[in-house]
Amino acid sequence: MTKKKLATIWLGGCSGCHMSLLDIDERILDVVKLADIVKSPVVDGKELPEVDIALVEGSITSDEHYKEILHIRKQAKTLIALGDCAVMTNVTGMRNYFPLKEVVDAAYVNAVSNDGQGELPNHPCLLRLNDKVVPLQEVVKVDFVIPGCPPDADTIFYVLAEFLNDRLPDLGKTKKLKYG
Amino acid sequence: MNKIPVLIDEKKLEVDPHRTILEVCREHDIEILTMCHLKGIADIGSCRLCLVEVEGINKLMSACTTKVTANMVISTATERIKKYQRITTELFFAERNHVCAVCVSNGSCELQELGYKTGVDNIRYPHLFPQCNVDTSHPWYVMDHNRCIMCTRCVRVCNEVEGAHNWDIKNRGHQVRIISDFDTPWGASTTCTSCGKCLHACPTGAIWPKAIVQGQLVKNPGMITELVEKRKMRL
Ligand code: SF4
Ligand code: SF4
Ligand code: FES
Numbered sequence: 449m450t451k452k453k454l455a456t457i458w459l460g461g462c463s464g465c466h467m468s469l470l471d472i473d474e475r476i477l478d479v480v481k482l483a484d485i486v487k488s489p490v491v492d493g494k495e496l497p498e499v500d501i502a503l504v505e506g507s508i509t510s511d512e513h514y515k516e517i518l519h520i521r522k523q524a525k526t527l528i529a530l531g532d533c534a535v536m537t538n539v540t541g542m543r544n545y546f547p548l549k550e551v552v553d554a555a556y557v558n559a560v561s562n563d564g565q566g567e568l569p570n571h572p573c574l575l576r577l578n579d580k581v582v583p584l585q586e587v588v589k590v591d592f593v594i595p596g597c598p599p600d601a602d603t604i605f606y607v608l609a610e611f612l613n614d615r616l617p618d619l620g621k622t623k624k625l626k627y628g
Numbered sequence: 629m630n631k632i633p634v635l636i637d638e639k640k641l642e643v644d645p646h647r648t649i650l651e652v653c654r655e656h657d658i659e660i661l662t663m664c665h666l667k668g669i670a671d672i673g674s675c676r677l678c679l680v681e682v683e684g685i686n687k688l689m690s691a692c693t694t695k696v697t698a699n700m701v702i703s704t705a706t707e708r709i710k711k712y713q714r715i716t717t718e719l720f721f722a723e724r725n726h727v728c729a730v731c732v733s734n735g736s737c738e739l740q741e742l743g744y745k746t747g748v749d750n751i752r753y754p755h756l757f758p759q760c761n762v763d764t765s766h767p768w769y770v771m772d773h774n775r776c777i778m779c780t781r782c783v784r785v786c787n788e789v790e791g792a793h794n795w796d797i798k799n800r801g802h803q804v805r806i807i808s809d810f811d812t813p814w815g816a817s818t819t820c821t822s823c824g825k826c827l828h829a830c831p832t833g834a835i836w837p838k839a840i841v842q843g844q845l846v847k848n849p850g851m852i853t854e855l856v857e858k859r860k861m862r863l
Contacts, residue, residue: 529750532728532729535749535750536721536750536751536755537755538727538728538729539727539729539730541727541755541757542725542727544755544757545725545757545758545759545760546759580757583750583751585750586754590750593749593750595749595750597728597729619749620744620747620749623744625743625744625747625748625749626744627726627728627729627740627743628727628728628729628731628734628735628740628843
């Protein structure tokens with residue numbers, strides 16, 4: 449079997465899903481036997497090449513994420529939404545209950561720690577927040593989802609091992625479904 | 629009392645008449661998903677999870693409010709039923725703001741369990757993200773409308789078992805909300821006895837005691853059932 453290409457990408461999440469991925473511990477050796485990790489926050493890959501599997505953590509919160517997820521979709525044969533934020537927005541989506549302006553003002557302008565001096569960051573190289581946070585599936589077709597905040601390391605490893613061995617995982621049947 | 633024959637999932641059973649399909653199924657270990665049902669309080673058939681197919685009737689029937697009749701032929705686990713149960717469950721999640729990661733009920737929530745049982749791994753409908761109140765005015769308890777699924781178990785237990793009728797309902801459709809008294813803060817209630825029965829009846833993290841934090845909520849809805857049974861026996 450030729451080695452597969454695997455990427456893991458961190459969008460609008462807290463990196464907790466990636467921490468859980470690292471919690472597969474020595475089983476990472478089983479993963480790298482079957483796949484090269486070509487881009488990830490934990491390896492030094494720059495551009496996303498064509499990959500067999502992309503594990504994507506986090507929701508779509510900005511223009512940058514939006515562009516990125518479209519690019520990932522183009523490059524990845526199998527796109528997996530990793531974690532509650534990617535699957536259903538979770539904590540990242542909690543700002544959706546309020547108008548965006550109210551939310552950023554609360555943090556950058558009105559927070560007591562700003563001593564009345566706060567202003568909105570507005571540098572051209574900064575990303576632009578979208579009005580509403582959305583899950584990956586609202587922008588692109590997602591091939592598989594792993595809910596959980598974070599998903600258990602065992603569940604992540606199970607899903608990876610299944611895909612890397614050309615099998616289709618089933619979280620329901622294996623009783624690995626979990627939110628929160 | 630004379631028993632009547634019914635056929636449930638191709639099993640021939642002799643059962644007492646005047647019982648609901650749900651009661652009969654539970655007695656015979658046939659699984660039926662429920663959310664608005666709580667043994668001991670009146671059934672209202674509102675959550676639409678306990679759906680069954682009855683031969684000769686085109687629409688799906690709610691097992692908690694439909695009585696068995698002689699020679700009824702009932703199916704409880706067809707693909708059609710499973711399809712609707714999953715849709716209903718997803719809509720519960722899409723309608724309010726369920727962020728399990730920060731919820732008191734995380735890990736011991738009837739809605740989470742329901743999601744796992746119906747195989748909900750993602751929500752196919754856009755979330756409404758409504759702006760919901762969190763009423764913290766009661767000295768001991770919190771009512772968080774973000775997590776309420778409008779099963780009305782709290783309303784019925786408060787009315788029927790405690791006899792206080794603090795809780796009621798306002799509005800319709802997705803604007804529907806549980807209210808305390810005449811839509812005033814829970815802490816200002818003149819009817820609430822602070823008995824805590826609503827808290828135990830509630831299947832989600834919507835009603836909880838202030839003394840706990842994320843993932844620590846342990847509820848005991850069976851306590852309501854037991855209380856009602858004991859009252860009947862005058863214990
Ligand atoms: S009530 Fe249940 S489903 Fe809703 S956020 Fe809390 S744990 Fe999750
Ligand atoms: S607060 Fe709880 S018991 Fe009351 S209607 Fe909402 S989910 Fe049901
Ligand atoms: S349990 Fe029957 S409709 Fe809710």
